[in-house]
Amino acid sequence: MGRAGPSRSGAPGRPVPGPGTSPTGLLDLLSVAAVVLDTHGRVVFWSPQAEELFGYSAQEALGRFAARLLVHEENWDQVIALFAQTMESGADWAGAFPVRHKDGSTRLVEFRNMRLLDDVGDTYALGLAVDQATVARVERGVALSARLVSQSPIGLAILDPDLRYVTVNPALERIHGRSAAEHLGRRVREVLTFLDAEAVEARMREVLKTGQSVSDRYVVVRTDADPDHERAWSVSYHRLDDATGRVIGLATSVIDITERHEATQAVTRARNRLALIAHASASVGTTLDVERTAHELAGVVVPELADVTAVHVLDSVLRGRTPSHTGPARFLVAAVAATPASAAARAAADVPGGLATYGSDRLITRCVRTRRPVLVAETTRGDLRHIARTSEAASLLEATGVHSYLAVPLLARGEVLGALSLERVHTPAPFDEDDTLLACELASRAATCIDNARWYQSVRDTALTLQRRLLPELPSRLAGLEIACRYQPAGTATEIGGDWFDAMRLPGGKAALVVGDVMGSGINAAASMGQLRSATRAFAELDLDPAEVLRHLDRLTEDVEHTIATCVYCRYDPERGECRISVAGHLPPALVRSGRPAGLLDVPSGVPLGVGGWAFETTSFAFRPGDQLALYTDGLVETRGDPIDARLGILRDALTATAGQDLTETCAQVLETLRPPAGDDVALLLARARP
Structure with a gap:
């Protein structure tokens, strides 16, 4: 080394990795200067970093006494003595010493001195020098990093390229519920047994391969240390490269966001x-x-x-x-x-x-x-x-x-x-x-x-019971007539009440048929219906003409506050084969002649009972054995969505189709054909003349 002569000099730069080398970049960070002296203290080697540190080029430094070049005169004796001690004993010397820069300034430089021996026995002194300010800056950075890592509430870990833990901080120990000893040297799958470790490692390998970081990944887990409670983490992965771009590992950070997770869950639950x-x-x-x-x-x-x-x-x-x-x-x-x-x-x-x-x-x-x-x-x-x-x-x-x-x-x-x-x-x-x-x-x-x-059901049951009690039990046969009737209440309690029917024996072998509908609903309508039915029976016993019966009922209804009713009253004389009928604002009865289709009777409709001031008319028509008469209330044919004429046509068709059948079965089929699912009350009375 000593005989090789001075080293090449030049501007310092990043070293180029040679075959098989794995530089870390640490020496570049410290900028370590190398100087070699012969036994007389002359400079025989001067690195580019020395030129940067001391200000002298290689041409200016080589061959000169190092002490005279770099040391102030008052420190010459001390430096020469240390140099001689190193050369004689071979003991290394280290310490910080003030040196003189080319620009005249003084810098505190940390030295590491050692004796070198080449292959021919010549002795040299190697000095490695670093600017003390640079050393202090690096030491402060390292100390700060160590303190931040150790005291950070964020769990931090460094893994090598094989995904083995190299470093973990105390926060990560607490988060994982495992000590540092249980982490170091172990793979992720061996530590994070409470997670899908295969998926975690696959994600980490992808980060190592692509360099694309994974940030703020939301994970909810139950750790082995606290299996009864859910913990929420925000996990991030970042690839670590050195100064030369070589992949040296993976950094992972874990933030415990359980409180935020629970607050979010609370808001979601609310x-x-x-x-x-x-x-x-x-x-x-x-x-x-x-x-x-x-x-x-x-x-x-x-x-x-x-x-x-x-x-x-x-x-x-x-x-x-x-x-x-x-x-x-x-x-x-x-x-x-x-x-x-x-x-x-x-x-x-x-x-x-x-x-x-x-x-x-x-x-x-x-x-x-x-x-x-x-x-x-x-x-x-x-x-x-x-x-x-x-x-x-x-x-x-x-x-x-x-x-x-x-x-x-x-x-x-x-x-x-x-x-x-x-x-x-x-x-x-x-x-x-x-x-x-x-x-x-x-x-x-x-x-x-x-x-x-519950209260609705109670009111409905009361109204329905009252109405059923007020409706008569009709005989199946009267003089010259076969009778069938059906009553169906409305679908709600408030609609129960106003419809009624009746069939009565009259003096002289005659019979009376009545169907009526009190406007309104509920218990009041049912009570009014009961009054009208009783009054109708009383007037019928007098064998009055149908128009007269309605006139008396009209006067009676006028005296009952807020009561309006429709009614059809028919008196049948079997000896004469004749019906006399009068209508008070009611729908026309339907007549089925033996062997002919059903039709509606053409009778004056009149005005409802309770209106007052109008005369009622009586219409007569023949009613022979086999003929059938249908009296009904509007709940059978009126709906909100269908024209009344169309519904009356359906009624006529149903009566025609069932002509000659048992009247009870006819009632059931007519109701099944025309009764809407949730409509008004329905009263239906069928009468067939017989010999």
């Missing part, structure tokens, strides 16, 4: 709950029917809130009685619903539409008695015995994996109507307080609808 409540408001209570309302509630609850649900309505409430607060509770099982995966658990529930009695020790009974929710977040075998009605049902619930239970009361207007029970089988999370509040809100809305349906 939004879903509001959407569920809005859905319930629109879909529960669409009809005034208790069981239909219960089925709608069950359809909303499953699967959004529970895997299995049942709606229990107190039997005493449906029968209009005050429920007892002691002893067992008797329920109508109004509805049961379950997810397809929970069908086995549904089998443990009571049969919908049936009655079930739960003892006073059962949780659903406690819910009804206390009017408060009953929550069992994690059910035990003992809890299941107090949930199910029978021990067999409890065993089935246990076998199917019911793990959480909730019962909330059905409260409306201060009265408890029953309870809503909910069970979770395949939904992993147990019921909590938020679920309880949501269930109570849904149950409260449904309870109001059930209560409305």
Whole structure:
């Protein structure tokens, strides 16, 4: 080395890697200068970095005494003594020393000096020098990086190209739930056993291959250290290259964002709950029917809130009685619903539409008695015995994996109507307080609808009972007539009431046929109908002309406030084979002649009863054996979507098609043909003349 002469000099630059080399770039970062001195202290080697550090070119430095070139005069003796010590003893020397730059400034430079021996026995001194400011800057950067890594709340790790952990910080130890010793030297698949490690490694290898980073990847996991709780991480991968572009590994960062994840989930749950409540408001209570309302509630609850649900309505409430607060509770099982995966658990529930009695020790009974929710977040075998009605049902619930239970009361207007029970089988999370509040809100809305349906049913039953009691039991035969009649109530309680029919024996072997319709609905209409029917019977006994009967009824109706009615009154004389008929604002009767198609009678329509001031007319027509007369109310033929003429045509066709059949069967077929699904009351009276 000493005899090789001075080294080439030139502007410093990035070294070019040679065959088989793997430069790191660290020496470039420190810019280490190399200087070689002979035994006399003259410069025989001067690296480009030395020129950069001291300011002298190789031509200016080679052959000159290093001490005179670089050291101030007051330090010559110290430097010469250290140089001599190194050359004589071979002991290395290291330290920081002030040197003189070519520009006259003084710099503190850190030296590493050692003695060299070449192949012919000559001795040289090698000095490696680094600017102390550069060293301090690098040391500060390293110290800062180490402190940031060790104290960072972000989990950080460096992996080698084989995806083995090289470095992990304390934050990553806490996040993974594993110590550094359990990481270092191990592959990702050996450490992250709680993840799909194959997929993770594949993604990392893709980053190593392409250099394209993966940032802020959202991962939700349950670690081995905390398997009962979900953790949310934001994971990023970045490839590490050295100064020459060589891939030296992979850096990964993991941020624990569990709190943000839980907050987002809470917001999502709140939004879903509001959407569920809005859905319930629109879909529960669409009809005034208790069981239909219960089925709608069950359809909303499953699967959004529970895997299995049942709606229990107190039997005493449906029968209009005050429920007892002691002893067992008797329920109508109004509805049961379950997810397809929970069908086995549904089998443990009571049969919908049936009655079930739960003892006073059962949780659903406690819910009804206390009017408060009953929550069992994690059910035990003992809890299941107090949930199910029978021990067999409890065993089935246990076998199917019911793990959480909730019962909330059905409260409306201060009265408890029953309870809503909910069970979770395949939904992993147990019921909590938020679920309880949501269930109570849904149950409260449904309870109001059930209560409305209950009162509606009570009013409807009252009106229907009143009307049926007021309608007569007609004889199947009168003098010269065969009679059949049918009455069908309307589809809602408010529409029940006004239609009636009657057939009466009159003096002299005659008969009277009446069909009428009180305008309005409900109990008031039914009561008015009863008054008119009784009055009609009284006037008919006087054997008055039909127009006279209607005139008396009209005067009577005028005295009843807010009462208007239509009516058709027919008097039949079998000896003469004649009918006399009068109409008060009513639809015309239909007549079927023996062997001929049905037609509508051409009679004056008149005005309804109760209008007053109008005269009624009587029309006569022949009514021979085999002829058939149909009297009906407007509920049979009037609909909102069809012209009345078209509906009357259907009626004529139906009567023609059934002519000659049994009159009871004819009534049924006519109603089946013309009766709309949810229309008005219908009264139909058929009479056929016989010898």
